[in-house]
Amino acid sequence: MLLKHTTKEIKERTALTVNPAKTCQPIGAMYAALGIHGCLPHSHGSQGCYAYHRSSLTRHYKEPVMAATSAFTEGASVFGGQANLLQAIDNMFTVYKPDLIAVHTTCLSETIGDDIPQIVSKAVADGKVPAGKYVIHANTPSYVGSHVTGFSTMTKAMVDYFAEPGGKKNGTINIVPGYVEPSDMEEVKRICSTMGIEIILFPDTSKVLNGPLTGRFHMYPEGGVTVEALKKTGRSRGTVALGNIASSAAAFALDTKCKVPYKLLDLPIGLHGTDMFIDTLRQIAGVNVPDSLTFERGQMVDIISDMHQYFYGKKVGLVGDPDQLLALTKFLVSLDMRPIHIVTGTPAGKKFGAELREAVKDVPCDVNIQLGGDMFLFHQLVKNDPVDLLIGNTYVKYIAKDEDIPFIRHGFPIFDRIGHSYLPTVGYRGGIMLLEKILNALLDRKDRDATDITMELVM
Numbered sequence: 001m002l003l004k005h006t007t008k009e010i011k012e013r014t015a016l017t018v019n020p021a022k023t024c025q026p027i028g029a030m031y032a033a034l035g036i037h038g039c040l041p042h043s044h045g046s047q048g049c050y051a052y053h054r055s056s057l058t059r060h061y062k063e064p065v066m067a068a069t070s071a072f073t074e075g076a077s078v079f080g081g082q083a084n085l086l087q088a089i090d091n092m093f094t095v096y097k098p099d100l101i102a103v104h105t106t107c108l109s110e111t112i113g114d115d116i117p118q119i120v121s122k123a124v125a126d127g128k129v130p131a132g133k134y135v136i137h138a139n140t141p142s143y144v145g146s147h148v149t150g151f152s153t154m155t156k157a158m159v160d161y162f163a164e165p166g167g168k169k170n171g172t173i174n175i176v177p178g179y180v181e182p183s184d185m186e187e188v189k190r191i192c193s194t195m196g197i198e199i200i201l202f203p204d205t206s207k208v209l210n211g212p213l214t215g216r217f218h219m220y221p222e223g224g225v226t227v228e229a230l231k232k233t234g235r236s237r238g239t240v241a242l243g244n245i246a247s248s249a250a251a252f253a254l255d256t257k258c259k260v261p262y263k264l265l266d267l268p269i270g271l272h273g274t275d276m277f278i279d280t281l282r283q284i285a286g287v288n289v290p291d292s293l294t295f296e297r298g299q300m301v302d303i304i305s306d307m308h309q310y311f312y313g314k315k316v317g318l319v320g321d322p323d324q325l326l327a328l329t330k331f332l333v334s335l336d337m338r339p340i341h342i343v344t345g346t347p348a349g350k351k352f353g354a355e356l357r358e359a360v361k362d363v364p365c366d367v368n369i370q371l372g373g374d375m376f377l378f379h380q381l382v383k384n385d386p387v388d389l390l391i392g393n394t395y396v397k398y399i400a401k402d403e404d405i406p407f408i409r410h411g412f413p414i415f416d417r418i419g420h421s422y423l424p425t426v427g428y429r430g431g432i433m434l435l436e437k438i439l440n441a442l443l444d445r446k447d448r449d450a451t452d453i454t455m456e457l458v459m
């Protein structure tokens with residue numbers, strides 16, 4: 001009973017969050033920055049914040065996450081962090097030789113009001129930024145938003161700093177993948193390559209945070225979108241943005257700056273989500289869907305049809321990031337499952353709430369949707385109306401243990417399992433992976449609870 005103080009009675013809270021269902025903005029900004037090749041993320045704030053951002057990413061990806069900090073002490077906290085950032089930029093380019101530095105702010109530097117573009121201009125004027133190297137920035141105060149909005153802001157900064165307007169449009173398609181795993185980005189690239197479509201995926205953390213162990217340390221792994229590719233995004237035929245909350249800002253900025261039209265889609269999770277993604281690519285690129293993808297789709301449909309009786313009517317509690325929740329909810333509803341508690345810690349807005357409500361309108365029972373909620377509330381909802389399955393990040397395991405409910409890990413952070421960095425949940429193959437996880441959780445529980453009489457060999 002690790003959460004024995006969680007009461008069943010729900011009281012309205014406005015000023016207190018207990019066990020947040022999100023992490024802080026700079027973590028998402030740092031994650032996005034790692035998706036640029038040769039980039040050294042830089043946390044403009046205290047060492048404590050930076051240690052938290054780095055350790056969260058390191059624990060989730062089980063990879064060494066390289067980043068730097070302005071290392072604020074009392075002096076910077078009072079007089080501002082300009083001197084620290086100037087020194088840091090000089091040190092980083094001299095010692096670690098990145099292609100670019102991506103600065104994100106923290107609660108402290110935002111409260112002080114440090115003007116990052118002004119400080120960077122001074123660094124350039126002082127000759128601290130070598131020719132051909134760059135410093136970009138994103139404002140990420142963590143008293144608003146979450147890691148998802150931090151990711152979104154840093155991804156938009158890639159457009160603001162690098163996308164070049166003008167020039168003849170080419171056949172390339174930009175894809176903004178959303179706050180997903182490196183494995184998911186890899187899968188998006190595989191699908192596009194199977195369709196023969198040239199893309200620029202940004203950010204791209206595949207081969208950065210899911211690389212092999214080779215015995216050699218690479219400060220800047222081989223993956224990541226290059227600055228040259230980012231410059232070319234302004235000449236692409238179109239942009240596909242996956243997930244409104246994490247990706248729309250960059251896509252909109254690209255449209256405004258370079259007149260590259262965009263299409264906004266859900267994350268390609270599940271059959272319908274993946275169908276929409278592939279069909280959109282087909283239309284924009286003017287290509288046919290290859291048989292190999294149709295084959296994968298058929299395999300997924302086969303599994304759903306073979307095992308539908310185990311999905312049917314199962315109640316699910318979901319907590320996590322908004323884009324993931326929306327796509328997952330639609331997927332679960334399509335399996336005839338019943339997502340009845342849906343909680344996100346990221347304040348996602350009325351439009352998102354309306355979309356989520358639309359997604360569950362045919363679920364034949366009451367559905368609780370909480371935007372800007374926390375894990376404590378999620379636990380209370382589960383206590384009041386128990387479910388057959390929980391889906392969420394590592395922190396949900398305490399609820400799962402206390403309430404004795406099957407649980408699958410999905411989202412960020414996952415500190416206590418591996419696989420998420422290597423095995424996708426997007427696309428048809430990812431959907432099969434997700435179906436397997438859901439089924440394993442449900443059927444393991446069925447086996448555990450079976451008596452000698454009801455134990456089934458064939459399921």
Ligand code: SF4
Nearest residue numbers: 024049052106107142
């Ligand atoms: S102080 Fe702000 S930026 Fe730093 S770790 Fe806490 S929430 Fe994140």
